[in-house]
Amino acid sequence: MVIANFPQLKLRLQNLPPKTAVVAAAHDEHTLQAVFNACQDGLIQPILVGHRAQILSIAQRLGAVLDPTQVVDAQDDADCAAKAVALIRSGRGAMLVKGMLPTGTLLKAVVKKESGIRAGEVMSHVAILDVPNYHKLLYITDGGMVVAPDLEQKRHILQNAVDFCRFLGYDRPKAAALCAVETVSSAMPETADAAALKAEGERGDFGPCIVEGPIALDLATDREAARVKGYHSPVAGDADILLAPSIAAGNLLGKSLYGLAGGKMAGVVLGADVPITVNSRGATAEEKYWSILICTAMN
Amino acid sequence: MVIANFPQLKLRLQNLPPKTAVVAAAHDEHTLQAVFNACQDGLIQPILVGHRAQILSIAQRLGAVLDPTQVVDAQDDADCAAKAVALIRSGRGAMLVKGMLPTGTLLKAVVKKESGIRAGEVMSHVAILDVPNYHKLLYITDGGMVVAPDLEQKRHILQNAVDFCRFLGYDRPKAAALCAVETVSSAMPETADAAALKAEGERGDFGPCIVEGPIALDLATDREAARVKGYHSPVAGDADILLAPSIAAGNLLGKSLYGLAGGKMAGVVLGADVPITVNSRGATAEEKYWSILICTAMN
Numbered sequence: 260m261v262i263a264n265f266p267q268l269k270l271r272l273q274n275l276p277p278k279t280a281v282v283a284a285a286h287d288e289h290t291l292q293a294v295f296n297a298c299q300d301g302l303i304q305p306i307l308v309g310h311r312a313q314i315l316s317i318a319q320r321l322g323a324v325l326d327p328t329q330v331v332d333a334q335d336d337a338d339c340a341a342k343a344v345a346l347i348r349s350g351r352g353a354m355l356v357k358g359m360l361p362t363g364t365l366l367k368a369v370v371k372k373e374s375g376i377r378a379g380e381v382m383s384h385v386a387i388l389d390v391p392n393y394h395k396l397l398y399i400t401d402g403g404m405v406v407a408p409d410l411e412q413k414r415h416i417l418q419n420a421v422d423f424c425r426f427l428g429y430d431r432p433k434a435a436a437l438c439a440v441e442t443v444s445s446a447m448p449e450t451a452d453a454a455a456l457k458a459e460g461e462r463g464d465f466g467p468c469i470v471e472g473p474i475a476l477d478l479a480t481d482r483e484a485a486r487v488k489g490y491h492s493p494v495a496g497d498a499d500i501l502l503a504p505s506i507a508a509g510n511l512l513g514k515s516l517y518g519l520a521g522g523k524m525a526g527v528v529l530g531a532d533v534p535i536t537v538n539s540r541g542a543t544a545e546e547k548y549w550s551i552l553i554c555t556a557m558n
Numbered sequence: 559m560v561i562a563n564f565p566q567l568k569l570r571l572q573n574l575p576p577k578t579a580v581v582a583a584a585h586d587e588h589t590l591q592a593v594f595n596a597c598q599d600g601l602i603q604p605i606l607v608g609h610r611a612q613i614l615s616i617a618q619r620l621g622a623v624l625d626p627t628q629v630v631d632a633q634d635d636a637d638c639a640a641k642a643v644a645l646i647r648s649g650r651g652a653m654l655v656k657g658m659l660p661t662g663t664l665l666k667a668v669v670k671k672e673s674g675i676r677a678g679e680v681m682s683h684v685a686i687l688d689v690p691n692y693h694k695l696l697y698i699t700d701g702g703m704v705v706a707p708d709l710e711q712k713r714h715i716l717q718n719a720v721d722f723c724r725f726l727g728y729d730r731p732k733a734a735a736l737c738a739v740e741t742v743s744s745a746m747p748e749t750a751d752a753a754a755l756k757a758e759g760e761r762g763d764f765g766p767c768i769v770e771g772p773i774a775l776d777l778a779t780d781r782e783a784a785r786v787k788g789y790h791s792p793v794a795g796d797a798d799i800l801l802a803p804s805i806a807a808g809n810l811l812g813k814s815l816y817g818l819a820g821g822k823m824a825g826v827v828l829g830a831d832v833p834i835t836v837n838s839r840g841a842t843a844e845e846k847y848w849s850i851l852i853c854t855a856m857n
Contacts, residue, residue, distance in 0.1 A: 392818045402738065406745045439701065439809035446705045449806055476813040477838075484817070487840035507748055508807040510738035512814055514775040518783070519691045520819035541786035 381415030402509025436472025680714030701808025735771025
């Protein structure tokens with residue numbers, strides 16, 4: 260199974276029953292535009308947490324009809340985050356959507372021991388990229404959450420991404436544990452981690468998937484480069500998941516494919532009870548829409 | 559001074575007197591095509607080291623007229639590398655061009671204590687990218703040589719790139735010390751290195767240039783992203799040099815801009831007595847040409 264781009268993802272997901280999305284700090288035009296579009300497309304039913312008056316006024320401007328029971332008034336960022344997380348915790352929503360508040364504030368409420376919704380051992384970020392020069396969606400992880408992952412944390416990051424792809428319908432997602440080279444070198448510890456993940460993948464530790472590594476980006480995404488270099492792997496030129504060796508590398512990779520390669524990006528945090536959309540402050544309504552869309556596949 | 563792309567670089571450099579280029583393992587069609595094109599354009603005069611018979615036959619096929627004194631017969635890869643480096647060491651060439659041999663073999667001869675041509679303390683790699691979605695050339699360093707640079711090595715890597723840009727005619731190249739974030743964090747030691755490099759740049763340690771850091775890729779290359787996030791710096795959206803925090807990050811960045819962002823790439827190793835072109839085995843004649851071209855600026 261291959262998903263070529265976001266519109267094709269939409270075709271796959273649009274006939275699922277709508278999921279309830281809890282929106283934290285919903286008083287933002289791009290966020291509400293994305294939410295209302297997703298409602299219209301039958302993907303979600305929203306609960307909007309935030310400044311009630313602002314939400315109603317933006318909704319009116321956007322021509323959306325809101326049931327007042329769908330709006331939960333909240334004050335500052337921390338209050339928006341806490342109320343939204345509490346709604347998820349009480350079973351009222353299947354995804355958490357980040358609105359006009361810092362990612363850190365939202366995640367602080369998510370991971371809070373007594374009131375949060377953390378599920379797995381490691382929460383990780385996946386940037387989903389629809390890049391014109393690649394034949395299918397790319398899942399880049401982790402350029403946004405786990406700062407300096409050790410091998411054990413990389414296992415969780417990879418597992419989160421594989422599970423996510425399996426929810427989306429991938430039979431055997433192909434993961435590349437990226438490094439600068441294809442050989443294990445003691446000077447580059449990430450190469451040993453990559454080889455370990457490959458071995459663990461082969462014995463089935465991550466479920467149905469194919470893990471390759473250490474492997475450089477050109478071999479993972481460019482079949483012709485792999486051919487020229489005589490590199491053979493089912494992942495060569497055909498990776499779905501790109502596992503970065505560090506947050507710095509993952510962040511660079513996502514941002515280069517987004518900005519300079521002209522890609523469209525969705526962003527999701529995995530490892531909580533529900534998927535969490537996280538878009539940067541500058542994200543367009545369209546990007547927020549794709550993030551919501553991709554979360555509807557889970558649970 | 560701004561160089562928008564490789565063709566514009568050519569316009570700037572084509573009236574310099576031709577430099578002598580020593581080509582190691584020249585028995586390769588793409589390499590010779592690039593060399594002959596550079597000769598025709600008056601950029602270089604070559605000395606071709608390698609399998610003489612093969613070189614002459616490829617030259618004939620390409621319709622090039624070769625003076626036999628320009629060909630130095632050599633046998634295996636190590637012999638090609640040693641003889642080419644010896645020519646540079648004896649003052650016969652102003653640049654070393656990698657032909658059909660592994661980069662490692664060539665550089666081994668370069669760094670040899672008693673017979674090599676190593677000059678500075680740190681040799682580093684710069685990938686020069688001509689990316690359609692960016693308004694000028696990007697200089698990415700180091701995704702190919704220095705594996706896990708500490709702050710002192712980063713200083714040399716940055717200095718090598720700044721000096722290179724100054725040779726090319728940049729008055730005050732703008733360098734971004736890339737990280738995943740814009741703030742110093744003890745969890746990400748590369749952010750402290752980036753802040754140190756910025757401070758050192760401000761007091762003039764690297765000569766005329768502007769160093770910014772820590773800074774994420776989107777802010778360094780996308781003016782609109784910087785505006786939305788309220789980030790102000792002369793480097794915002796206008797970086798020339800992208801200093802990567804690790805070889806893995808630099809390698810990913812170069813390869814993503816090359817493959818997935820549709821860029822053209824030249825590659826140079828700095829820190830030896832002369833610049834050294836290094837292109838991957840799959841590089842086209844055109845890419846090898848750009849690498850040779852850019853080296854003609856130095857001496």
